[in-house]
Amino acid sequence: MTLHLAQQGTTLRLREGRLVLEEGGLVLADFPARKVRRVAVWGNVRLSTPALVFLLRQGVPILFLSLEGFLHGVAGAFPEPDPTHLRAQFAASPLPLARAFVTGKLRSARALLKRYGLEEADRLAAVLEDVAEAASKEALLGAEGQATRVYFAGLERLLGAYGLRGRTRRPPQDPVNAALSYGYAVLLARVQLAVRLAGLHPEVGYLHAEGRRSPALALDLMEEFRVPVVDHVVLRAFRQGLLTPAHGEAREGGVYLNSEGRRVLLGLLEERFLEEATHPLGFRKSYADLIEVQASRLKGAILGRGTYTPFYLRS
Incomplete structure (x- = not known):
């Protein structure tokens, strides 16, 4: 299970084999410690030293995030990228992998719009042809930008x-x-974790620009899961009334989800991560597992062990 700690001012402690969430001495929740696979700490939440040491010894990754979803860092034991693998990451041809990431995203986008009978789905099919024929990264990014505008025009009809x-x-x-x-942001944190567990360097990417503390490779891989995980959940949440405009609050020149909106969306996303989907290669796994599978398959492609097949929703 993924343990999300988002109630501000609380402390996670270890007591008799259970992780206990407290505030001012009052127990708010407790969990069987050995069933926790990962912990996400949102904002001002503390972990006692015994709880932290227990999680680290069990190999449970702990993600530290801002309330807006910015990933500050990850604590835990991760394999360092093998020097041979790191050289392979730098040497891999960027265009085929970048094309795969974009293709996966756009196929899913088209499938989602097609389910609602929107004409933008056909327009995305035409852009997919441009993606397949793009002879440079610049041409690929141009086609992706065009597709994004078409896709959000379709989403506007729905939302x-x-x-x-x-x-x-x-x-x-x-x-x-x-x-x-x-x-x-929630999705990116999970993808970054998968990339690191696969032994890849998260800052060496092929579609997104590389930079210090910019997880380019995780951003690349995340493209395949934006639509089937996040967009699907957000679309359903608003149309079913689980999220409403009242869950947004204006501050700092923008609009952000309030604490209740974040709680609702986190719960829906965790449910989605546990749902199963069929990979284009024919096997079925949960979205949580598919992210890790794709990170592993990406590593294999980088090392020359096969062609990388992106994940996408079927039309």
């Missing part, structure tokens, strides 16, 4: 009543974009 007016970020300008940004 315009809730304030969506295209994609805005840093800061988001409406409740839907606030939910998308928060969801992408």
Whole structure:
């Protein structure tokens, strides 16, 4: 299980084989310690030294995030990238892998829009042809940008009543974009973890620009899961009334989810991670496992052990 610690001012302690969440001496929740696979610490939440040491000894990764979803860092035992693998990461041809990431994202985007009978799905099919024929990374990015505009035009048809007016970020300008940004941050943290567990360097990427403390490779791999995980959940949450514009709060020049909105979205995302989907190669796994599978398969492709097949939703 993934343990999300998001109630501000609380402390996680270890007591008699259980992880106990307390505030001012009052027990708010407790969990069987050995069933926890990962811990996400959101904002001002403390871990006692015994709890922290126990988790580290059990090999449980601990992710430290801001309330807006920025990943400060990860504590835990991770394999250091093998020098041979690191050289292979730098030497790998970027265009085929970048094309795979974009193709996976756009196929899923088209499948989602097609389910709602939107004409933008056909327009995305045309852009996918441009992606397949792109002879350079610049051409690929141009096609991706065009596809993003088409996709969000389709999403506006579905979510315009809730304030969506295209994609805005840093800061988001409406409740839907606030939910998308928060969801992408949650997804990125999980993908970064998978990349590190696979023994890959998260800052050596192929689609996104590399930079110090910029997890380019995790951002690359995340593209395949934006639509099937985050967009799917956010779309369903607003249309079913689980999230509403009232869950957004205006501050610092943007709109962000309030604490209740974050709680709702986190719960829905965790449910989605446990749902199963069929990989294009025919096997079924949960989304949580698929992320790790794709990180492992990406490593194999980088090392020359086969062609990388992106994950995408079937139309």
